[in-house]
Amino acid sequence: MEALIQQIFAGLATGGIYASVGLALVMIYQSTHHINFAQGEMAMFSTFIAWALLQAGWPYWGAFLATVAVSFAGGLAIQRIILKPVEKAPVLTNVIVFIGLLVIFNSLAGWIFDHTIKPFPSPFPKSSGAQLISPHDLGSIAVMLVVLVLLYAFLRFTSVGLAMRAAAQNPESARLVGIRVSWMLGLGWGLSAAIGAVAGMMVAPIVYLDPNMMGGILLYGFAAALLGGIDNPWGAVIGGFIVGVLENLLGAYVIGTELKLSVALVLIVTILTVRPNGLFGKTVVTRV
Amino acid sequence: MAPLLEVRGLEAFYGTTQALFGIDFELQEGGITALLGANGAGKTTTLRALSQAVRTRGTIRFGGTAIEGRATEDVVRMGVAHVPDGRGTFTALSVEENLRLGAYARRDKAGTAADMERMYQRFPRLKERRAQQAGTLSGGEQQMLAISRALMLKPRLLLLDEPSFGLAPLIVAEIFDILGEINREDGVSMLLVEQNAALALELAGHAYLLETGRIALSGPSEAIRRDEAVRKAYLGY
Numbered sequence: 061m062e063a064l065i066q067q068i069f070a071g072l073a074t075g076g077i078y079a080s081v082g083l084a085l086v087m088i089y090q091s092t093h094h095i096n097f098a099q100g101e102m103a104m105f106s107t108f109i110a111w112a113l114l115q116a117g118w119p120y121w122g123a124f125l126a127t128v129a130v131s132f133a134g135g136l137a138i139q140r141i142i143l144k145p146v147e148k149a150p151v152l153t154n155v156i157v158f159i160g161l162l163v164i165f166n167s168l169a170g171w172i173f174d175h176t177i178k179p180f181p182s183p184f185p186k187s188s189g190a191q192l193i194s195p196h197d198l199g200s201i202a203v204m205l206v207v208l209v210l211l212y213a214f215l216r217f218t219s220v221g222l223a224m225r226a227a228a229q230n231p232e233s234a235r236l237v238g239i240r241v242s243w244m245l246g247l248g249w250g251l252s253a254a255i256g257a258v259a260g261m262m263v264a265p266i267v268y269l270d271p272n273m274m275g276g277i278l279l280y281g282f283a284a285a286l287l288g289g290i291d292n293p294w295g296a297v298i299g300g301f302i303v304g305v306l307e308n309l310l311g312a313y314v315i316g317t318e319l320k321l322s323v324a325l326v327l328i329v330t331i332l333t334v335r336p337n338g339l340f341g342k343t344v345v346t347r348v
Numbered sequence: 349m350a351p352l353l354e355v356r357g358l359e360a361f362y363g364t365t366q367a368l369f370g371i372d373f374e375l376q377e378g379g380i381t382a383l384l385g386a387n388g389a390g391k392t393t394t395l396r397a398l399s400q401a402v403r404t405r406g407t408i409r410f411g412g413t414a415i416e417g418r419a420t421e422d423v424v425r426m427g428v429a430h431v432p433d434g435r436g437t438f439t440a441l442s443v444e445e446n447l448r449l450g451a452y453a454r455r456d457k458a459g460t461a462a463d464m465e466r467m468y469q470r471f472p473r474l475k476e477r478r479a480q481q482a483g484t485l486s487g488g489e490q491q492m493l494a495i496s497r498a499l500m501l502k503p504r505l506l507l508l509d510e511p512s513f514g515l516a517p518l519i520v521a522e523i524f525d526i527l528g529e530i531n532r533e534d535g536v537s538m539l540l541v542e543q544n545a546a547l548a549l550e551l552a553g554h555a556y557l558l559e560t561g562r563i564a565l566s567g568p569s570e571a572i573r574r575d576e577a578v579r580k581a582y583l584g585y
Contacts, residue, residue: 229441237450
């Protein structure tokens with residue numbers, strides 16, 4: 061029984077990571093209807109920035125905040141410089157840009173920081189053994205919840221947040237009230253990169269830091285976003301926790317750890333065939 | 349007095365398809381001008397051209413400043429509020445959030461709050477439904493919301509695209525009364541696009557008749573109303 065509870069808690073901790081990666085995907089999907097395949101690699105690159113700052117002797121939380129800020133600026137810059145020119149281009153053009161970004165960030169990280177696997181510190185105390193949940197797991201759940209609350213408050217209570225929601229929902233009409241819609245997309249990219257950075261820094265102590273660290277995690281994040289409904293931020297979060305727990309339990313009791321990643325794939329295929337709008341997504345009916 | 353809006357040789361394009369073929373018109377400050385015409389005549393396109401939401405050629409001067417080539421957002425910031433066709437409601441947001449968005453381009457917090465109260469006074473039904481999702485409002489309420497949202501900008505010019513569309517006659521009469529009131533009391537100039545010519549000519553002082561992207565006729569509303577061809581084709585008597 062205790063082992064089961066431990067597995068569930070561990071699942072919630074990784075679920076928190078998937079939730080934030082899913083949330084990052086949703087932030088961009090909502091306003092552009094594109095899935096940013098480079099989301100994972102961007103998060104990985106952010107984590108390397110944090111690592112470099114820590115190596116240079118920065119205190120953990122200083123490096124953490126600086127990394128989030130740099131990632132926000134980086135995400136905004138990527139949208140302004142690389143994606144703005146293809147804003148009106150077909151989906152496939154955007155997909156190719158995303159794949160390009162993925163490859164660029166992956167090789168850039170390998171080139172600058174090399175491919176050896178590096179340990180990444182956790183800001184939380186070491187596990188003392190006989191606990192139901194390790195301090196790092198508990199801490200990363202808490203960090204993700206703080207991110208969520210901040211994001212919710214921003215979208216719900218600030219006028220820029222309101223403008224972002226309006227721009228995602230009805231860009232034409234948003235322009236007619238004077239909202240700079242293209243900048244709102246940039247802001248979405250910045251936020252999404254910042255959320256990804258937090259996820260990367262929280263997962264790196266568990267999976268270790270290397271350029272391919274986020275590959276599998278992006279897949280789980282995608283499954284989380286789909287499960288919750290790809291256009292619903294809160295759905296993505298709940299989806300993330302469900303996927304995390306499911307993956308851990310199936311891995312521990314049913315299919316073994318080697319096949320864990322296929323859980324995400326099976327989930328993605330099942331959702332897309334059975335319930336394409338996810339658990340909390342809305343069905344969009346278009347009249348023609 | 350120089351007109352508030354002065355349009356010369358305006359052409360508009362959707363991709364390579366031309367929808368307006370060099371139209372000229374003007375609008376006096378404080379006036380209401382109607383654009384009449386059948387479906388596809390270019391009425392909506394004219395409004396979208398003024399908001400720079402379509403590609404245009406020709407000159408548009410608003411308050412003496414050239415508009416052409418600016419971004420839609422910047423035209424809005426100059427004081428041109430557009431109630432688009434289909435009303436442009438942010439359906440998933442609340443009524444109050446829709447109104448707040450209308451004032452997005454404004455910086456005076458106090459004035460915005462006071463204006464929101466005035467909208468609620470003018471349309472008490474919006475006040476009752478202030479926390480409700482805008483998509484759940486009736487058609488008439490959504491039209492009132494669209495007009496209020498546009499007025500929250502404190503515009504000098506209000507572009508209205510078929511405010512009567514799909515509404516019951518009683519509601520239409522109510523909305524047109526209020527539009528007249530807003531024009532008289534707040535001095536907001538209006539450019540009104542309407543299929544319902546009789547209604548539009550009652551409210552507007554001046555009218556232009558569009559036919560396939562060209563101005564076919566223009567003049568004071570009484571003169572247009574008396575015109576034989578207009579009466580037969582658009583007024584039905």
